[in-house]
Amino acid sequence: IIIMWKILIFYLFLELIHGNYTDPIYPISNPCLAILDRLSDMSSAFLNCAVSRARPFKLCEGCVDTYARLQDLVGLLDLTYSDVDRTITCKRFLESYDSIQVVAQLISFVHNIWGLSYCDNCIKNYKDTNGTTDYSLTNHTIKFVQKKLNFDLCIFNATGRMVPIIPIDLNVTLNTNVCTVRTTVYNEINEFFIQITRDNKNGVCMDIV
Incomplete structure (x- = not known):
């Protein structure tokens, strides 16, 4: 309004x-x-x-x-x-x-x-x-997008489903074994996001949040 x-x-x-x-x-x-x-x-x-x-x-x-x-x-x-x-x-x-x-x-x-x-x-x-x-x-953005694509592909290969646009609870939506096997991929993207927040102390670009 x-x-x-x-x-x-x-x-x-x-x-x-x-x-x-x-x-x-x-x-x-x-x-x-x-x-x-x-x-x-x-x-x-x-x-x-x-x-x-x-x-x-x-x-x-x-x-x-x-x-x-x-x-x-x-x-x-x-x-x-x-x-x-x-x-x-x-x-x-x-x-x-x-x-x-x-x-x-x-x-x-x-x-x-x-x-x-x-x-x-x-x-x-x-x-x-x-x-x-x-x-x-920016270099951070390019790397994050690539890691996010890898994560989405990992989930798709395991479940046959694309990660939805609206955030989901992986522990509820996906098989627990799948989440455990893919922990490395998830941790990698999560750690990189934390690095981005440290390198951009004034704020993280909302496109990747």
């Missing part, structure tokens, strides 16, 4: 700022308005992506493309000007019409989601290049 209200307020702000200005400093074809439109689209796309990947949690890798594009647009606010004399940046231009700082609050909200998910601890070097998002996974 909070997300929907933020999006609604943002769209109301768009309607307000898209007025027919006669002041030559704010021409109708202002490039800042084009950035604002794209910022609106990317913010909405990221929030929709975040909600859809909240369970199971795969926000970081699943939404990195929209987040990278959003970051690129945020950077343009300080690099693009609203006037021909290049004295008023788009950031200043938008702030002058945004008394409650809707744009700044929405950007901060998106950054908080990304930050609280500790996505930078599993994804690095993400950037938008001509509409294509490039990124790479």
